[in-house]
Amino acid sequence: MTARSIRGAVAATLVTALSLTAAACSNPDSPTNGSGTGTTSAVVGIAYEPDSLSPLLGYGKDGNSKIFDGLLALDADMKLRPALAAELPEVSADGLTYTYKLRPGVKFSDGKAFGAKDVVFTYRTILDAKTNNPSRTELDAVKDVTAQGEDTVVFTLKYPYAPFAQRTVLPIAPEHIAGRQDVNTGAFTTRPVGTGPYVLTKWSKGEKLSFTANPHYWGGEPEVKKFTMAIIKDDDVRATRLRSGDLDGAILPPNLAKGFEDDKAKKTYAAATYDYRTVTLPTHNKVAGDTAVRRALDVAVDRQTMVDAILNGSGKPAYGPVPTDSEWFTKGTERTHDLAAAKKILDEAGWIPGKDGVRVKDGVRAAFPLWYLTGDKLRQEHALAYASDAKKAGIAITAEAGTWEVIEPRMKHDAVLAGGGSPADPDFDQYTLLKSSLAGDGFNNMAWYDNKAVDAAIEAGRRSGDKAERKKAYDTVQRELVKNPGYTFLTHIDHLYVVDNRFGALTTQVEPHDHGLASGPWWNVEQWKPEGTADTGDTKK
Amino acid sequence: MSHRLPWGPMARMTGRRALFAVPVLLTVTFGVFAVAAASPFDPVKAYTGTAGLTASQENLDQIRANLGVDQPLVTRWWNWLTSALQGDLGDSSVMRQPVADVIAERMGWSVLLAASAFLIAILLGTGLGVLAARRPGGWLDRGVSSAAYTLEAAPAFWLGLLAIWLFALKLDVLPAGGLTDAASETVTFGQVASHLVLPAAVLGISQLPWFFLYVRQGVTDALAEDPVRGARARGLSERTVLLGHALRSGMLQMLTLIGSRVPELITGALLIETVFSWPGIAAATVEAATSVDFSLLAALTVLATAAVLLGNLLSDLLYGLADPRVAFDG
Numbered sequence: 001m002t003a004r005s006i007r008g009a010v011a012a013t014l015v016t017a018l019s020l021t022a023a024a025c026s027n028p029d030s031p032t033n034g035s036g037t038g039t040t041s042a043v044v045g046i047a048y049e050p051d052s053l054s055p056l057l058g059y060g061k062d063g064n065s066k067i068f069d070g071l072l073a074l075d076a077d078m079k080l081r082p083a084l085a086a087e088l089p090e091v092s093a094d095g096l097t098y099t100y101k102l103r104p105g106v107k108f109s110d111g112k113a114f115g116a117k118d119v120v121f122t123y124r125t126i127l128d129a130k131t132n133n134p135s136r137t138e139l140d141a142v143k144d145v146t147a148q149g150e151d152t153v154v155f156t157l158k159y160p161y162a163p164f165a166q167r168t169v170l171p172i173a174p175e176h177i178a179g180r181q182d183v184n185t186g187a188f189t190t191r192p193v194g195t196g197p198y199v200l201t202k203w204s205k206g207e208k209l210s211f212t213a214n215p216h217y218w219g220g221e222p223e224v225k226k227f228t229m230a231i232i233k234d235d236d237v238r239a240t241r242l243r244s245g246d247l248d249g250a251i252l253p254p255n256l257a258k259g260f261e262d263d264k265a266k267k268t269y270a271a272a273t274y275d276y277r278t279v280t281l282p283t284h285n286k287v288a289g290d291t292a293v294r295r296a297l298d299v300a301v302d303r304q305t306m307v308d309a310i311l312n313g314s315g316k317p318a319y320g321p322v323p324t325d326s327e328w329f330t331k332g333t334e335r336t337h338d339l340a341a342a343k344k345i346l347d348e349a350g351w352i353p354g355k356d357g358v359r360v361k362d363g364v365r366a367a368f369p370l371w372y373l374t375g376d377k378l379r380q381e382h383a384l385a386y387a388s389d390a391k392k393a394g395i396a397i398t399a400e401a402g403t404w405e406v407i408e409p410r411m412k413h414d415a416v417l418a419g420g421g422s423p424a425d426p427d428f429d430q431y432t433l434l435k436s437s438l439a440g441d442g443f444n445n446m447a448w449y450d451n452k453a454v455d456a457a458i459e460a461g462r463r464s465g466d467k468a469e470r471k472k473a474y475d476t477v478q479r480e481l482v483k484n485p486g487y488t489f490l491t492h493i494d495h496l497y498v499v500d501n502r503f504g505a506l507t508t509q510v511e512p513h514d515h516g517l518a519s520g521p522w523w524n525v526e527q528w529k530p531e532g533t534a535d536t537g538d539t540k541k
Numbered sequence: 542m543s544h545r546l547p548w549g550p551m552a553r554m555t556g557r558r559a560l561f562a563v564p565v566l567l568t569v570t571f572g573v574f575a576v577a578a579a580s581p582f583d584p585v586k587a588y589t590g591t592a593g594l595t596a597s598q599e600n601l602d603q604i605r606a607n608l609g610v611d612q613p614l615v616t617r618w619w620n621w622l623t624s625a626l627q628g629d630l631g632d633s634s635v636m637r638q639p640v641a642d643v644i645a646e647r648m649g650w651s652v653l654l655a656a657s658a659f660l661i662a663i664l665l666g667t668g669l670g671v672l673a674a675r676r677p678g679g680w681l682d683r684g685v686s687s688a689a690y691t692l693e694a695a696p697a698f699w700l701g702l703l704a705i706w707l708f709a710l711k712l713d714v715l716p717a718g719g720l721t722d723a724a725s726e727t728v729t730f731g732q733v734a735s736h737l738v739l740p741a742a743v744l745g746i747s748q749l750p751w752f753f754l755y756v757r758q759g760v761t762d763a764l765a766e767d768p769v770r771g772a773r774a775r776g777l778s779e780r781t782v783l784l785g786h787a788l789r790s791g792m793l794q795m796l797t798l799i800g801s802r803v804p805e806l807i808t809g810a811l812l813i814e815t816v817f818s819w820p821g822i823a824a825a826t827v828e829a830a831t832s833v834d835f836s837l838l839a840a841l842t843v844l845a846t847a848a849v850l851l852g853n854l855l856s857d858l859l860y861g862l863a864d865p866r867v868a869f870d871g
Contacts (some may be wrong), residue, residue, distance in 0.1 A: 442595075442601055444595070
């Protein structure tokens, strides 16, 4: 199970306890910031700060890194389009070789030319064991990467891996700078240089990241010339500063976003996500590992009420890692809330209610603990709602709080309220969540889920280059999850953003669990056309 | 004081203290490594953050080895110590930067904040103390004294939150935090000055009660002593008596206080920097501690310990100078 921690929501909720702790600087002196000279500048409030800005250490691996470009990029519909590559890659018939022709004439912001050597350097450095990149496993399929001349890069894979092209949105670092420093601690990690639409002017840690438009950007100079991301961990402070005009946009939790509904000058954007919350049902737990208990919990849980009560309606019931509105979702696998059916499943399986209402089978009491991350209010509420729904069916679940240090050693036997979600390809979540050989490998397959049919299907899904075949494979996975749910998926959570109207109508991508710098309506800030600048009708391309 | 300064005894005391500082610093750094190793936080988890929760075990183990945190405690401490003595403070894992760079970038802002706060506390504390001692039991004395006792009990971070709420959110007259406004890219004097007011005032005011109470007590006592009564009898003006005689002997106690308040000032700055997003060294200490960043934590602890030892030395030197009866034998 990939319990991508929810640093985000933690920061959002835990910090409430610390109250105003992380207030970045408010700007009461200059309320004119919102208009006036502001037409070509934008200041947005975000809740998270990257640890490093080096792609070699994992920054921007899912694209939209502002400072850098990948070989490919994802558009508003999450379709791949060429970026530093001149076109989509050529894939060999056996799916083992990917050939990228590079875009000619691209320069890094320091004026040096971009070339095949930079691509090779970036990928080889990430694959190097001495590089502290925690996402290296995502490039597990890569056997080698080589340059063919100045403008062609060839990847050879160890095994056919259909979603490989999705991985190549990873940003490319300049060899002539990053190659001369310590990859883990060199100045490049905090003062990066890339080919991207923006150049980092200042990173004041804990406070803000300031960018200025790259005038020589190969995709045309952005019209928003100055772009600032203020790091404000406290939700209330972020909302206050948005209202005061210090910020032009911000990510907000549903209850605070509601406060801007009547504000005519601002618009709220709800980004659909793959960001799920789920309960792991460990195979090695006598109760949670029992198929009847798993199936009963799957229908006993009232997902719609969770969406309405916990998420204020900003989300969707989840039945698996794939959201119901995704093209990869298997129609007909939705589970309806049916307490009577849950009780029937348990009765038939021999789980008989004891004196205290908790069911018992062969002397085993239907009870197990459910851990959630300390301070994460969202997970806590999901855990409590889940325990309360389970109780109605006669299963006693006790919600307990702990840090990952406490939870990790217990994951084999205890249930965990986990979160995750990577939208770019159905393989990304399902493989690491469900593959039996990954059971207990770090935070992969936290439930130790073990199902031969699922193993075969997810393997087929990643190896086949044919979309129809892949769809069939993932349909099999989702149907198997109805028969034997190793996890109870609860909700997919929408991410809410409030942005000033003067930037026009904006879009959002389908967002992952992690709120990186890439998320939000500013995923494509380089293409924004603020009012007052587009008057000439002349757009540089 | 017109007589020559006793350079010899002062230098001897400084030397003795410097020798004494060596085992103290060694013990403190080892203590930091031991406590950090025993802490429930995992440095690899802190380093990898969210990405670590999707990483494979092999990947995490490799990072553990790269960071060197898989080695035993004593080895780690010894490696750190030997390279630190050669001038290499190591790399901060949480900041992804050499420790020396982290300190160089942030030290100045912390010193600015702490010095401003200390200045506020000393000047305001002394001034109010003298005024209160002049009329013990008067409205000023009673008002300020009770406020001082209340402030003594109030935690600095609580004062900080209160100040943000009042001045930044309600009155909207001062910025709530940071070094400069969000939209500003350059660090200008005006920006820093306006952003310094709240944190420095809060930190200063949280330290003020001690100075106030000491000066008030010292001056009150001095006013009752023979030299002061003699001065009054000779018909010297109240002003001369108060500032020339009473304050001078009352200040003695405050000099010792300056040294002993340094640790309090450092812990106070720790909280204040966090509350106000001040990009100083103290804020980095908090991050280093929660992320079990051994190199940074050890370097910062050495710095803090050195500051405390220096503060004590300074106040002992000053005391010896101000009161010849006290010998430089510390």
